Amino acid sequence: MPVITCIEDLKRIYERRVPRMFYDYAESGSYTEQTFRENTSDFADIYLKQRVAIDMTGRSTATQMIGQDVSMPVALAPVGLTGMQSADGEIKAARAAGNFGVPFTLSTMSICSIEDVAENTDKPFWMQVYTLTDDDFMRRLFDRAKDAKCSAAVITVDLQMLGQRHKDLKNGLSAPPKPTLKNIINLSTKWRWGLEMLGTKRRGFGNIIGHAKGVNDPSSLFEWTAKSFDQALDWDRIKEFRKMWDGPLIIKGIIDPRDAVKALDVGADAIIVSNHGGRQLDGALSAIRALPPIMDAVGDKIEVHLDSGIRSGQDVLKAVALGAKGTYIGRAFIYGLGAMGEPGVTKALEVIHKELDISMGLAGRRTIDEIDRDVLMVPKGFSGEWE
Numbered sequence: 001m002p003v004i005t006c007i008e009d010l011k012r013i014y015e016r017r018v019p020r021m022f023y024d025y026a027e028s029g030s031y032t033e034q035t036f037r038e039n040t041s042d043f044a045d046i047y048l049k050q051r052v053a054i055d056m057t058g059r060s061t062a063t064q065m066i067g068q069d070v071s072m073p074v075a076l077a078p079v080g081l082t083g084m085q086s087a088d089g090e091i092k093a094a095r096a097a098g099n100f101g102v103p104f105t106l107s108t109m110s111i112c113s114i115e116d117v118a119e120n121t122d123k124p125f126w127m128q129v130y131t132l133t134d135d136d137f138m139r140r141l142f143d144r145a146k147d148a149k150c151s152a153a154v155i156t157v158d159l160q161m162l163g164q165r166h167k168d169l170k171n172g173l174s175a176p177p178k179p180t181l182k183n184i185i186n187l188s189t190k191w192r193w194g195l196e197m198l199g200t201k202r203r204g205f206g207n208i209i210g211h212a213k214g215v216n217d218p219s220s221l222f223e224w225t226a227k228s229f230d231q232a233l234d235w236d237r238i239k240e241f242r243k244m245w246d247g248p249l250i251i252k253g254i255i256d257p258r259d260a261v262k263a264l265d266v267g268a269d270a271i272i273v274s275n276h277g278g279r280q281l282d283g284a285l286s287a288i289r290a291l292p293p294i295m296d297a298v299g300d301k302i303e304v305h306l307d308s309g310i311r312s313g314q315d316v317l318k319a320v321a322l323g324a325k326g327t328y329i330g331r332a333f334i335y336g337l338g339a340m341g342e343p344g345v346t347k348a349l350e351v352i353h354k355e356l357d358i359s360m361g362l363a364g365r366r367t368i369d370e371i372d373r374d375v376l377m378v379p380k381g382f383s384g385e386w387e
């Protein structure tokens, strides 16, 4: 077992073990990937203040997200096709998250279905919901989430249509991969992935195939998806979803303070400041730069979370110090999952937890509640003064 000390170590193993098509699917942003890159690099523009000679014993990273206890302010973000990064990937990731005491969010576009994950885990998880035109499907999705005892719904509002990711088109991304010569050559070097995949029946979009009208195989699925994403989505439609789900509700994909105010009006319990990990509008502001103006607009009225670009506990500390009550990791847990399955996700969480704990201590803070803006040195004009 190699010595893993940081998320980057997991990423290197992940790249070796997982078919190129799925590595590329995760490790890309839309178009020029500017937003994808800046999501991570902008964290480095913020500095932490080192404090000394402060009693650092008895530290704790425990806190709450939407009133639910978490062992640290980090959840697993919804990631489509997680079950293609490692066989039964959603179940493995949900188990690792549950054992670590952090929420797991299941994507609508997952391989393992809601029911599969519920049957094979013992902690409640959160359900991510895409805003689709098919009303029957939407109602049933919320009902299925309720039956599976999901403890929150996360409605993603930043994907009315897909930002283009060049590599997915060039690779002919599909689940499962098509038996082209290029894929066969690449898969022949990924024997561990292949063997595990042969051992599971879960290789299609478990939440959709057999649940959406007329979608019984992968080819009809792609047609259905293309016409189902709702380009006409507006806040009234989001209010209808609010009525379909009476549990805790989180709205994901807010970058503009005006949209944060709208999300508040809908009656959400929290919003996630997110640009979908740089996969949608290329050229949009990084999530960490977008956070301060959103905190100013709604921070005292609604719980604000953040994702996009988090690769370390220091990043979590910075987001929390700017006001986020919680954060999410997408790629950071996918690297762990693809590298080593369930123990790899646990490893990713351990790495981030340890970094957060040590960095908190070195910055003179013992609890999440003690983390305030004074932990940081933020450059003037960090969120920009734009014309």
Ligand SMILES: Cc1cc2nc3c(=O)[nH]c(=O)nc-3n(C[C@H](O)[C@H](O)[C@H](O)COP(=O)(O)O)c2cc1C
Residues within 6 Å of the ligand: 025, 026, 027, 039, 077, 078, 079, 080, 107, 108, 109, 128, 156, 252, 274, 275, 276, 277, 278, 279, 307, 308, 309, 310, 328, 329, 330, 331, 332
């Ligand atoms: C491969 C991949 C698939 C994703 N699929 C979904 C999805 O199905 N639903 C969703 O709301 N967000 C999805 N996202 C966005 C993540 O939930 C999250 O916003 C993003 O990964 C955060 O950025 P990070 O990867 O830098 O942590 C996906 C992200 C990646 C990398």
